[in-house]
Amino acid sequence: xxxxxxxxxxxxxxxxxxxxxxxxxxxxxxxxxxxxxxxxxxxxxxxxxxxxxxxxxxxxxxxxxxxxxxxxxxxxxxxxxxxxxxxxxxxxxxxxxxxxxxxxxxxxxxxxxxxxxxxxxxxxxxxxxxxxxxxxxxxxxxxxxxxxxxxxxxxxxxxxxxxxxxxxxxxxxxxxxxxxxxxxxxxxxxxxxxxxxxxxxxxxxxxxxxxxxxxxxxxxxxxxxxxxxxxxxxxxxxxxxxxxxxxxxxxxxxxxxxxxxxxxxxxxxxxxxxxxxxxxxxxxxxxxxxxxxxxxxxxxxxxxxxxxxxxxxxxxxxxxxxxxxxxxxxxxxxxxxxxxxxxxxxxxxxxxxxxxxxxxxxxxxxxxxxxxxxx
Amino acid sequence: xxxxxxxxxxxxxxxxxxxxxxxxxxxxxxxxxxxxxxxxxxxxxxxxxxxxxxxxxxxxxxxxxxxxxxxxxxxxxxxxxxxxxxxxxxxxxxxxxxxxxxxxxxxxxxxxxxxxxxxxxxxxxxxxxxxxxxxxxxxxxxxxxxxxxxxxxxxxxxx
Numbered sequence: 001x002x003x004x005x006x007x008x009x010x011x012x013x014x015x016x017x018x019x020x021x022x023x024x025x026x027x028x029x030x031x032x033x034x035x036x037x038x039x040x041x042x043x044x045x046x047x048x049x050x051x052x053x054x055x056x057x058x059x060x061x062x063x064x065x066x067x068x069x070x071x072x073x074x075x076x077x078x079x080x081x082x083x084x085x086x087x088x089x090x091x092x093x094x095x096x097x098x099x100x101x102x103x104x105x106x107x108x109x110x111x112x113x114x115x116x117x118x119x120x121x122x123x124x125x126x127x128x129x130x131x132x133x134x135x136x137x138x139x140x141x142x143x144x145x146x147x148x149x150x151x152x153x154x155x156x157x158x159x160x161x162x163x164x165x166x167x168x169x170x171x172x173x174x175x176x177x178x179x180x181x182x183x184x185x186x187x188x189x190x191x192x193x194x195x196x197x198x199x200x201x202x203x204x205x206x207x208x209x210x211x212x213x214x215x216x217x218x219x220x221x222x223x224x225x226x227x228x229x230x231x232x233x234x235x236x237x238x239x240x241x242x243x244x245x246x247x248x249x250x251x252x253x254x255x256x257x258x259x260x261x262x263x264x265x266x267x268x269x270x271x272x273x274x275x276x277x278x279x280x281x282x283x284x285x286x287x288x289x290x291x292x293x294x295x296x297x298x299x300x301x302x303x304x305x306x307x308x309x310x311x312x313x314x315x316x317x318x319x320x321x322x323x324x325x326x327x328x329x330x331x332x333x334x335x336x337x338x339x340x341x342x343x344x345x346x347x348x349x350x351x352x353x354x355x356x357x358x359x360x361x362x363x364x365x366x367x368x369x370x371x372x373x374x375x
Numbered sequence: 376x377x378x379x380x381x382x383x384x385x386x387x388x389x390x391x392x393x394x395x396x397x398x399x400x401x402x403x404x405x406x407x408x409x410x411x412x413x414x415x416x417x418x419x420x421x422x423x424x425x426x427x428x429x430x431x432x433x434x435x436x437x438x439x440x441x442x443x444x445x446x447x448x449x450x451x452x453x454x455x456x457x458x459x460x461x462x463x464x465x466x467x468x469x470x471x472x473x474x475x476x477x478x479x480x481x482x483x484x485x486x487x488x489x490x491x492x493x494x495x496x497x498x499x500x501x502x503x504x505x506x507x508x509x510x511x512x513x514x515x516x517x518x519x520x521x522x523x524x525x526x527x528x529x530x531x532x533x534x
Contacts, residue, residue: 013507014506016506021506023475023487024471024491027484028491028495034527036499037520038499039502039510040503040508061484086527088526342453
């Protein structure tokens, strides 16, 4: 934001009432607020206080960070207000990396080897909490953290039983409830589903994620404790579609994918939205995927040049951050954002982990640092 | 039931402004007052708000009366940005304090955000100068702060 060029008039700022100054500080991006702790003792005390943290998280319109996590030494956070990347140290837990995130917390576990217990971490305040082990799951297929408005959270895990012991076919689901600190088995076993690599999203206590072969969307309804399929035809045929990623932006369910069946014949990155059928009956089930936005030609060219999306080795990594749909690829360092409200595409710059700091474990989440959950 | 009456407001420098009821009640303070007194012919005195600032507040409130229902979010955002863009420091700060005094929540947020945006890139030493604050931290304390929040102090690495 450009301030008009003029001399800063001392008396204006000096005479500002204390409560006004404290109010303004609430609207600073987190990095600035942390830096301003070194202005004076009083500022350090105020900016580090729980009171300040609590009122900060009440500022609703603040855009979260785009948090790009990898299993290396640090993950990266993009701040939309300062338009720059930060390096955030990963918690040094043995054999555990960030597998999910919600609000100000990240969840750590292992998706490639045996993992019976998860941990939670606030990466900015550097707090870690170990969770009790899961009751049956030993090998995780899908995990997602859901932080609720009141500061309580649930963690949903789908995985396999101890393989050697049990003949039970299928995957089991367990849910951890922070209010009672217990893992509870969900009544259902799922037929062996092949989950996609996307992280999945929560909307109104329902967890949506991609399954493959063929591509589809499944939903875990936390309240009713059951899995269901989203009975809506996917936007493109399986042979034309690649790298589908579910994204949530302000309660809207979006699907980002690469579609090779477009008119031009070249593949296009598209954003689809799950919406009510036009002219359809006002029934809950009358839904369809509608095309919201297609990457414009000039941006597409640059995006494809910096990635290897035509290649099976590359994939799209997407998430919703406030009003932004953020799109990256595994093999490219350049992140792109599409703002849903002003309908604008913007490059977000290369993250500092690229390329050496990145491992093949790469996920993107919205992270709202210093928000309401105290670990 | 939406009242059709007009409300008279008097600035600190005795200028009278007339606004629609719906515009006036965007201020929590005026909403409460009018709830008690109803529409009267006498002007409500706003001792802390000058005519220059009150005019701008009224501009904002008049636009926002119908904003949520008839104007797209994108257009409202753009209008808000234009509204604050060319404000000089003094006007911006006066507007912030008026919004707080009158209890106009969205204007308060908008002006706070704008002020915060103008200082967010400054270094701590600049902040001290602007607010005329003495640095009473020892070098050890400053170093401690840097270590605790090391990520926030790191310079951006150019690609």
